[in-house]
Each structure stands twice: as C-alpha cells, then as structure tokens.
Amino acid sequence: MNILFQMFYAVKRMIMNPKAILINLLTYAIVILILGSVFGSTYDIQKSLGKVTIAYANLDSGRNGAIVDAVLHSNDVTQLAELKPVMSLDDGKVLINKDEADVIIYIPDNFSDDKDLPHVVKVYLSTDYGVPTMVVKNIVSSLTNMMNTSSVIYNITGKTEVDAMASELQKNNEENVKEQSLTSSSLQATTAMGYYSIAMILMLLLYGQEYGIFMASEDYLGPLGNRMRLSAVKPYVQYIGKGLGLSLVTFLQGVILLLFTKYVYGVDWGNHIMVVLLTLFVLSILVTLLGLMLVIITRSIQKAQSISNFISLGGTFIVGGFVIADFGSVAYLSPSYYAKTALFNVVYGNQVEQALINIGVMILICIGFVLVSLVASRRTVE
Numbered sequence: 430m431n432i433l434f435q436m437f438y439a440v441k442r443m444i445m446n447p448k449a450i451l452i453n454l455l456t457y458a459i460v461i462l463i464l465g466s467v468f469g470s471t472y473d474i475q476k477s478l479g480k481v482t483i484a485y486a487n488l489d490s491g492r493n494g495a496i497v498d499a500v501l502h503s504n505d506v507t508q509l510a511e512l513k514p515v516m517s518l519d520d521g522k523v524l525i526n527k528d529e530a531d532v533i534i535y536i537p538d539n540f541s542d543d544k545d546l547p548h549v550v551k552v553y554l555s556t557d558y559g560v561p562t563m564v565v566k567n568i569v570s571s572l573t574n575m576m577n578t579s580s581v582i583y584n585i586t587g588k589t590e591v592d593a594m595a596s597e598l599q600k601n602n603e604e605n606v607k608e609q610s611l612t613s614s615s616l617q618a619t620t621a622m623g624y625y626s627i628a629m630i631l632m633l634l635l636y637g638q639e640y641g642i643f644m645a646s647e648d649y650l651g652p653l654g655n656r657m658r659l660s661a662v663k664p665y666v667q668y669i670g671k672g673l674g675l676s677l678v679t680f681l682q683g684v685i686l687l688l689f690t691k692y693v694y695g696v697d698w699g700n701h702i703m704v705v706l707l708t709l710f711v712l713s714i715l716v717t718l719l720g721l722m723l724v725i726i727t728r729s730i731q732k733a734q735s736i737s738n739f740i741s742l743g744g745t746f747i748v749g750g751f752v753i754a755d756f757g758s759v760a761y762l763s764p765s766y767y768a769k770t771a772l773f774n775v776v777y778g779n780q781v782e783q784a785l786i787n788i789g790v791m792i793l794i795c796i797g798f799v800l801v802s803l804v805a806s807r808r809t810v811e
Contacts, residue, residue, distance in 0.1 A: 431670065443640065443678040454682060457629045458689055465622035465694065480511040481564050484521040484530040487514070491541025500568070509564055521553070532565045623697065626690040627772050628750035630683050631765040634712050635741040637679030641720025642733050644671050672717055680713040699776035704784050708775075711791045712768040718798040719764060725805040740764065767791050
C-alpha cells in the first residue's frame with residue numbers, strides 16, 4: 430500500500446500543473462505535423478527515391494542459391510529494387526564505380542555446401558547511410574533468415590533439397606513473403622507522418638529523464654534529501670513507488686500523443702497496440718531510471734540536466750528521428766534505439782517476437798541502471 434501511495438503522490442504532484450504538460454504535447458504534435466507534411470512528398474521510396482539498384486552475382490547452383498533467386502525475384506523485392514545480374518564480384522564493382530548500382534550481393538559457388546549456421550551473405554554497399562541501405566539490409570536479413578531455416582530443416586530431416594521453399598515462393602509469393610515478415614516490403618507502407626509520429630513520441634519520452642532528475646534531487650541531494658533518508662519511509666518503497674509514478678506520467682503523455690496522431694493525423698499503429706503500449710511503458714521506466722542515475726552519479730542537478738538534454742537530442746538524431754539515416758552501431762548508444770526497433774517491427778512488420786526481444790533488452794538495461802544507482806547512492810551517502 431505504501432508503494433501505491435508513493436505512486437499516487439508522485440503522479441499527483443506532476444499533474445498539478447497540466448498547462449505545462451499540454452503545451453509540451455501541443456509542441457510535439459505541431460512538430461510531427463510539420464515534419465510529416467514537409468517530408469510527405471519525398472518519403473515514398475518508390476516515387477521519390479526510385480528503386481534501389483542491386484547488382485547480384487549468384488554463383489551457387491545449390492539449394493541456398495535457389496532461395497536467393499526466389500527472394501530477389503519476388504514481387505515485393507522487385508517493387509523496391511532493380512536487379513542487375515553480374516558474373517563476378519569485379520563486374521559488380523564496375524557498376525558501383527559507374528554509379529549504376531547501389532549495392533552488390535555476392536553468393537559464392539560453394540555457398541550451399543556450408544552447413545554451419547549462420548549463413549553469411551556478402552554485401553558491398555556504395556554508402557553506409559540512407560533509405561537504399563536500409564532496404565538492402567532488410568532484404569539481406571530476410572535472405573539469411575530463410576537460409577538458416579533451410580539448414581535447420583536439413584539437419585533435422587537429412588533432406589538435401591529444399592525445392593519446396595523456393596517453389597512456394599515463386600508460386601505464391603505474396604503469402605510467403607508475409608510469413609517471412611520481409612521488413613523491406615513493410616517500409617513501403619510507412620508514411621512520413623507515421624515515421625515522425627514514432628520518432629517524436631520517443632523523443633517526448635526521452636525527456637522523461639527530467640522526472641527522474643526531479644526525483645533524485647529530492648531524495649538524494651541537499652537538506653531535503655537528508656531528511657528523506659531519516660524518515661520512516663523505507664528507501665525501496667519510496668524508490669519503487671515514486672519511480673513507477675513518474676514513469677506513469679511520462680507514459681500517459683506518450684499515450685495521449687499516440688491517440689492524437691491516430692485519430693487526428695490518421696496514423697496507423699498496426700494490429701498489436703498492446704505491444705506498442707508495453708514498449709512505451711518500458712521506455713518510460715528506462716528514461717526515469719536514467720535521469721535518477723545521472724543525478725546520483727554527478728551529484729548535481731545542473732550537470733544531470735545538461736547530460737540529459739544531450740542524450741535526448743543526440744539519441745533522437747542517431748536513431749534517425751530527424752533525418753532518415755543509418756548510423757550503424759552508433760545508434761545502439763541511444764536509449765530509444767530498442768524502443769524504435771520494437772515499434773517498427775510490430776507496427777510495420779507484424780514481428781511481435783522481435784519486438785518482445787527488444788523490450789526484454791530494455792528491461793535488462795533498466796536493471797543495469799538500478800544496480801549502478803544503488804552502488805553510486807551508497808557512495809553518495811558515505
């Protein structure tokens with residue numbers, strides 16, 4: 430009951446000034462409208478960017494080579510990509526150098542002989558960023574998933590042929606591509622308004638670090654913090670109750686903005702809204718714990734707020750929140766990376782399992798923040 434009381438008290442204090450919250454929500458709603466409108470005419474991959482040009486050399490005549498051909502020539506891929514078969518890797522590099530291809534996909538002649546997982550598809554990109562790169566990476570991801578599945582079938586049944594997989598893709602491509610959850614085809618349905626709705630909601634939640642900073646400043650710094658530690662309230666009750674309460678305030682703001690984009694801007698949030706809400710709630714807890722940890726480590730509200738603002742802006746940028754770009758492994762540094770990945774998986778790819786994996790990673794990060802905060806707070810008290 431004490432935990433519930435702490436939650437209620439924390440929520441009540443934060444919503445005592447609804448004007449600030451409404452202004453914040455209105456600001457993000459306007460930003461989504463501006464970005465969605467400005468980039469709306471240039472966001473459609475097929476109309477504005479044209480097709481991605483893929484030079485591919487498939488020298489393998491075995492079962493995996495057949496899978497490669499089946500996927501690359503499927504309707505969903507050919508709608509996004511123009512295929513240019515080449516005889517060798519060098520021929521593909523010539524096309525790259527002439528700007529006649531965006532990427533080379535190379536399959537060696539002994540590729541099907543390799544029974545070890547995972548199968549590695551060699552990809553040579555002309556650039557490391559941009560939508561063409563995102564499309565190609567997702568196509569290749571689908572390829573490797575199918576070939577790994579093929580190897581599992583081989584190891585279990587001992588069959589040397591997997592013609593059924595390739596022939597089914599050719600005969601009934603649309604159904605099988607949906608089963609394989611080809612993310613590149615899902616990108617085709619993504620709108621600028623939908624993309625920036627996700628990006629700005631995540632940015633709004635990132636600023637929930639401020640609540641964690643507020644919580645830590647009361648409980649760990651200055652005379653008030655000393656009095657709080659001498660009070661009868663157990664530290665873990667206060668920590669859990671206030672943490673969940675402040676996370677709930679952040680989460681509710683995200684939900685309000687989500688509903689606004691859905692019913693005012695017409696954004697489609699997919700068929701798994703509960704997974705979407707779970708993602709937002711776990712991220713809300715994560716950012717609250719992050720703000721708390723920053724204060725405990727730095728022992729300064731000003732330093733914590735400076736770091737928090739940098740994390741919010743920088744983290745949004747490196748996950749493509751402002752411009753559509755692929756920053757590679759650098760994006761892992763953003764607290765919202767796994768949330769964004771989960772949302773795109775479940776909203777545009779119907780990949781619930783992948784979304785839950787990313788949610789699990791965020792929970793592990795939350796546990797890490799708690800452990801670091803506990804260690805740092807002990808030193809602060811001493």
